[in-house]
Amino acid sequence: MRKRYLGGTAAIAALSMTIALSGCGSTASSGNVTLRLVAAEYGTTPETSSERYWLALATEFESKHPGVKIDIDIRPPKTIDSDVAAMVEEGKAPDLAQGGSYADYATRDQLYTADEIMSVPTQANFLSQLSDAGKVNRIQYGVPFAASTRLLFYNKDLFDQAGIDAPKDWADLKGDAQALKQQGVTTPLALPLGPEEAQSETLMWLLGGGGGYTDTADESYNIDSSANVKTFAWLKDLVAQGLTGPVAPGKLDRAAAYKAFAAGKVGMLNGHPGLLTVAQDQGIDVGTVELPGVDGKAKASMGSADWMMAFKQNGHRAEIGKFLDFVFQDENMMTFVGNYDQLPVTYTATEKMAANAAYENVSVFRSALAESELFPYGKTSWAGVSESIKRNIGKAVEPGQSPKDVLGQIAREAATSESAE
Incomplete structure (x- = not known):
């Protein structure tokens, strides 16, 4: 039988089996810190929406970090870059945002560096090609989230x-x-x-x-x-x-x-x-x-990557770091790339994908990524x-x-x- 790349709704359901999903994902915080995440919509139906993925992930994270809440704001891929730019221009930068470019924010000193927010094991686990692409003046600001x-x-x-x-x-x-x-x-x-x-x-x-x-x-x-x-x-x-x-x-x-x-x-x-x-x-x-x-x-x-950016404005460096360390755990990354037809950005998740027969039909894409040229x-x-x-x-x-x-x-x-x- 043909091996299927998309995990589909089953993988999301597995991640969120014990979680009741309702509303639009923006809820008031009763914790000490609320991190606002602006994330791109990768799904094509309500059942496969990125909102379901992030809500399930956030709920699990919050259960392990009771002082931190995650406020999720899902935006269409076509507008997320301009939406985030408008938020920043209005002085309402999110704590974390996905996007196609980060360098302008970095040069304006609006982003934390990767060194400032992530543990050494997490940062060292990114594919070097993508880590290098996330740098401005040899300092990494762009955190690769998904690749293709x-x-x-x-x-x-x-x-x-x-x-x-x-x-x-x-x-x-x-x-x-x-x-x-x-x-x-x-x-x-x-x-x-x-x-x-x-x-x-x-x-x-x-x-x-x-x-x-x-x-x-x-x-x-x-x-x-x-x-x-x-x-x-x-x-x-x-x-x-x-x-x-x-x-x-x-x-x-x-x-x-x-x-x-x-x-x-x-x-x-x-x-x-x-x-x-x-x-x-x-x-x-x-x-x-x-x-x-x-x-x-x-x-x-041609290689491409979607980036996660961590904004300084709200001063939540420690909490951002804890959340990103959690986000980039292998099981969470594998659920995401399996559901949304992406390639892993870490060495360990890439190795797990290579060893899993369910992903056999995308092995050629992994090989192509290693030799790809990315946008500047x-x-x-x-x-x-x-x-x-x-x-x-x-x-x-x-x-x-x-x-x-x-x-x-x-x-x-x-x-x-x-x-x-």
């Missing part, structure tokens, strides 16, 4: 009908897309460059072309490099040939592309672990390969640059547009932001 990476997904049945094999490089990928189109596949290759997650999709293709967002020598932005321009010229040609489906890439969001793949309408697309279970549950026979590149596989996979999280300008990419990158493959000009515009905005750091 990407592979190229393909529909095996559609590939068999077209008589083609999984692509090993861009020439194969283009040929496969042409064969799928001839077979009447609606979208041979989905290219979601819409604002939902364009910064991720873009980086995957840039890595395939031998480029990326930054210069490997000095880590400065290098968005309009010749390699990156060539990559988008190649993608624009695919679009012009009608190989990317009926929706313009700049108007196609990742969620819509994933839904179409699970419905059997897409031949190939770049996907994260969560898509694997969703597509298989819809009866799609899914194949995965490492991201193809121009001359073989891409120089790296440590740059205070990254949040703004990411937004610029989301707004503009889809234009690079539109008819009448120049990839060089579009990438150049984004690069100039990035350079301006970087000079202000």
Whole structure:
């Protein structure tokens, strides 16, 4: 039988078996200290909501630390970064918040360092690649909470009908897309460059072309490099040939592309672990390969992380540390990553996942994460640059547009932001 990655509601229920869940999660504290946690919604239904996970975890923690209460505030992934920014701007920073970037808060001295809040065993257990990515000026402020990476997904049945094999490089990928189109596949290759997650999709293709967002020598932005321009010229040609489906890439969001793949309408697309279970549950026979590149596989996979930030404003350093030490215990981490299609961020949880046959079908994602390239999280300008990419990158493959000009515009905005750091 197929191994299932999602733990689903059963794992949440196991965590919260003795806990009555009600209300919205924001309750008054009768303890000495109340920690406010702003967390992202990872679930897709009330039964799988992140609120259930955090309420169960908080209740167990509070039973062991009677002087501390956890106030949970769940926010949508699309707005959590702006929501937290607004709270901080209003002088109402939470004690803990999840988000996609932390560097700006760190440079304004608004965050505790990892050294200040966590025990040595907890801090030492984080995957070094992620710990390093959480640093600003060599000091760790961003605490990795969950990780993910990407592979190229393909529909095996559609590939068999077209008589083609999984692509090993861009020439194969283009040929496969042409064969799928001839077979009447609606979208041979989905290219979601819409604002939902364009910064991720873009980086995957840039890595395939031998480029990326930054210069490997000095880590400065290098968005309009010749390699990156060539990559988008190649993608624009695919679009012009009608190989990317009926929706313009700049108007196609990742969620819509994933839904179409699970419905059997897409031949190939770049996907994260969560898509694997969703597509298989819809009866799609899914194949995965490492991201193809121009001359073989891409120089790296794209890796991503969600961060936990600990704000200084309320002065709850000791209580924050106790809670985080609890959050990152293996059993709690395994419940979270199992339910929400993420990869562990600690060595011990990663080892447990590798040893558990239930997670066999995501072993290739774990391997890809170890060799992945992450966003430049440590740059205070990254949040703004990411937004610029989301707004503009889809234009690079539109008819009448120049990839060089579009990438150049984004690069100039990035350079301006970087000079202000």
